[in-house]
Amino acid sequence: MKTVLHTANSRGHANHGWLNAYHSFSFASWFHPDRIQFGMLRVLNDDTIAAGMGFGTHPHDNMEIITIPLEGDLAHKDSMGNASTIKSGDIQVMSAGTGIQHSEFNPNADQHTKLFQIWLFPKYRNVEPRYQQIKLDPSLQKNNFDQILSPNPDDSGVWIHQDAWFYLSNFEADFTKKLSLKKEGNGFYIMTIEGVIEVNGQKLETRDALGIWETSEIEIKAISNAKFLIMEIPMEQ
Template sequence: MMKTILHTADSRGHANHGWLNAYHSFSFANWYNPDRVQFGALRVLNDDTIAAGMGFGTHPHDNMEIITIPLEGDLAHKDSMGNASTVKSGDVQVMSAGTGIFHSEFNPNDDQHTKLFQIWLFPNKRNVSPRYQQITLNKTDQKNNFSQILSPNPEDEGVWIHQDAWFYLSEFDAGTTKKLTLKKVGNGFYIMNIEGKINVNGQSLDKRDALGIWEIEQIEITASTDARFLIMEIPMNV
């Protein structure tokens, strides 16, 4: 029997620090909602806007898979593994924090903000060696298609993480309908609608609305308008 949970854009936690305007799909920092702690292995989905020249100073993480997807602008990254890079809109970055890392993230531009999703998943194994990966996506693959950007397999499309999860980015023209089947039985889907309006198995989603759906093998997505969205297939039992 299909189960769903709707997280509308205006139901998210919100914190505007001036330099950072953040929306939290799940409990984070000073926002705590006992009904919104996680969705399966998905622990954090933050929708952040970082002001020009501002950012997060060096801070630690461990035993978490951290995925960053810039939507607009750039993010300058430095970490204790020796990586220093700029993650741009159209890229995806992943860090397996494992036994522990330190990193900083800044908007390197003085004339524009940076918008990004930062996503944390619980890993399927603890205390792995920390690792970093960053790739540039082919946006044409996303047109009216489920373009895979993340998986558990290093040889697969996109980045990889220590978890049986698959992420897809899509840009649908209005009227496009497609079906997506789970890669792993028992997983669920969490769909974040980035722009436009879509319908997922009969549920309409406006901009920044999200839908968790599980105990199902397949979803059908129809774009009511031109739309952009992120689909995350994630383990429900962690």
């Protein structure tokens, strides 16, 4: 088993006023030679967007883009004709494929928006761009690994063009549960959203993250009431 610990205070940070962003991996003006990616996970940005502000229209291609709002709302428009608002408790994916353009704004005048934006390299290049958005059921996350993303259109959650599985969990203090890999050779990347957990004995506080690979199973224990995101990700293409 191999591990890499990314503490919350080791992340890149850029405060633009309208955007307060923390980067788990090298992004924009923040570069760290040891923090380029974890397997096929290229970006994990922890963004706070000020009221009425956002990202103007910009392009993407050949990337699987996942947005998980944590607080507030995010208005989305794209070149595929989609126009929608994602809210806390939703998950959105875009397969950028051959190319898309989109914009993202906080539509509220009096509330910030917090979100994770995650990019994964796709399994296949130049696919037809696609968009998907669903509302999650928070009751499924209580003391459970609620699958919110997979490679399978017929499975629970959203789907992407990559052999990855994501889970959201909300554990009560002292609860312990094990999770096995779906695909041999993949790794786990776990980000604590709130609270304190232990992953295979490694303590993770709020916004700490741990990558684990060359193991088939992890055990997570909640030290306090805790919310966290688990990403099972291919380590190689």
